[in-house]
Amino acid sequence: MKLKKIKENDGKITFKLRNSSPAMANAIRRISMNHIPVLAIEDVGIIKNSSPVFDETVAQRLGQVPLDFDAEKFVPREDCDCEEGCMNCEVRFSLESKGPGTVYSGEIKCESEEVKPLHDKIPITELDEGQEIELEATANVSTGDDHSKHQAAISSYQYYPIIEIDQDELSEDEKKRCVEVCPKDVFKLKDGELTVSNEEKCDLCKECVEDIDNEGLIVTGDEERFIFKVESISSLDPKDILQKTVEILRERADKVIEKLG
Ligand SMILES: [Zn+2]
Numbered sequence: 001m002k003l004k005k006i007k008e009n010d011g012k013i014t015f016k017l018r019n020s021s022p023a024m025a026n027a028i029r030r031i032s033m034n035h036i037p038v039l040a041i042e043d044v045g046i047i048k049n050s051s052p053v054f055d056e057t058v059a060q061r062l063g064q065v066p067l068d069f070d071a072e073k074f075v076p077r078e079d080c081d082c083e084e085g086c087m088n089c090e091v092r093f094s095l096e097s098k099g100p101g102t103v104y105s106g107e108i109k110c111e112s113e114e115v116k117p118l119h120d121k122i123p124i125t126e127l128d129e130g131q132e133i134e135l136e137a138t139a140n141v142s143t144g145d146d147h148s149k150h151q152a153a154i155s156s157y158q159y160y161p162i163i164e165i166d167q168d169e170l171s172e173d174e175k176k177r178c179v180e181v182c183p184k185d186v187f188k189l190k191d192g193e194l195t196v197s198n199e200e201k202c203d204l205c206k207e208c209v210e211d212i213d214n215e216g217l218i219v220t221g222d223e224e225r226f227i228f229k230v231e232s233i234s235s236l237d238p239k240d241i242l243q244k245t246v247e248i249l250r251e252r253a254d255k256v257i258e259k260l261g
Contacts, residue, residue: 003242006200006227013238016160016200017226025226029155032245034144036152037076038234039069039115041093042142047134051103051125058125062095062137063149065105066118068235071244073114074141085138091115093137099127108137115139118235153241157228159221161202165194169216178208178217200227 001024006014017025044059051058073088080089092111097103106120125133144151163186170178175194179187183205188197196202202219209219232238 008238011232011238012229013231013242014227014229015242017157017228018224020224020226022223025157025228027249028228028245029157031248032153032155032230032241033151035248036236036241036244037071037074037141037143038150038152038236039067039074039091039139039141040147040149041065041067041137041139044135044137047136049125049133049135050131051099051127051133053125058133058135059137061122061124062093062108063147065108065122065124066234067115067139068118069115069141071236071240076142077140087112089140091139093139094135095124095137096134097127097132099131100129102126103133152234152236153230153232153238155228155230157226158203159223160225160227161199161204162218162220162222163196163199163202164218165196166216167193170194170212170214174212174214174216177212181207181211183207 001020002018004016004018006016008014017028041059041062044055044062046055046058049055049058053061069091074091075089077085077089080086082089093108094111095103095108097107103124103126104120105117105122105124107124108117110116127133142150172192175189175192178194179189182202184198184201184203186196186198186202187208188195204219204221206219209217230238230241232241
C-alpha cells in the first residue's frame with residue numbers, strides 16, 4: 001500500500017492510494033471518519049438559563065462546537081486508570097453570560113489553557129435584557145462511532161480512472177464530443193488526436209462513453225488504485241488524521257497476526 005499526496009488545502013487532503021484493495025480503501029475511510037479520538041463537550045450542567053433556548057438544545061449546541069486540543073494528551077475515559085475523571089480523560093468548561101446579546105462559543109471558558117473552541121462565532125443562544133445563562137460542562141475524547149460530535153473527518157474515495165482511447169476507432173466528430181461532454185475537462189484534442197490531460201479529475205461519470213457509444217473509448221475504475229479525500233471537521237489536521245488512521249490499521253493487523261499465533 002502506497003500513499004501519494006495530490007493536494008492539500010483548507011483542512012482537506014487529496015491523495016492517491018496505490019497497491020491497495022477496495023476493502024482496504026473502505027477501512028481507511030471508516031477509521032479516518034469514526035475511529036480517531038476527538039474531544040467534544042459531553043455533559044452539561046445548567047445552573048441558570050432564562051434564554052428562549054431549551055437546556056437540551058444548549059447542551060446539544062455546545063457538543064457541536066469543535067474544540068482545539070492536543071490529541072496526544074487525552075485518553076478516552078474507559079481507557080483511563082482513574083475512577084471519576086481526571087485531567088488525562090476530561091476537561092471542564094464554564095459559561096456565564098448576561099443579556100442583551102448573542103452568546104457565542106468564544107465565551108466558553110476552559111479550565112485548561114491548552115483547550116479552547118476552534119471557532120469563536122458559533123451562536124449558542126440569544127439573551128434579552130435581564131436574561132442570563134450559567135452552566136458548567138465536561139468534555140471527553142471519544143470517536144465518531146460513539147457520536148457524530150466526535151467525528152474527526154469526512155472521507156471519501158473513488159477508483160482511479162483508467163481511460164483507454166483507440167484513435168483509429170473514433171471519428172473526428174466523436175473525439176470532439178468527448179471534449180465537449182466531459183464535465184471535468186479531462187480530454188484534449190490536438191491535431192486529430194484525443195488525449196487525456198487531466199486524468200485525476202475524471203470521476204468516472206462516463207458521460208463520454210454513453211454519449212459516443214463506441215468501443216474505441218473505454219473508461220473503467222482501477223480496483224488497486226484510489227483517489228482519496230479526507231476533510232477534517234474537527235481541530236485535527238487532515239495529515240494527522242491520516243497518520244493516526246494508518247497507526248490504527250497497523251495495530252489491528254498486528255492483533256490479527258497475534259491471534260494466528
Ligand atoms: Zn482519568
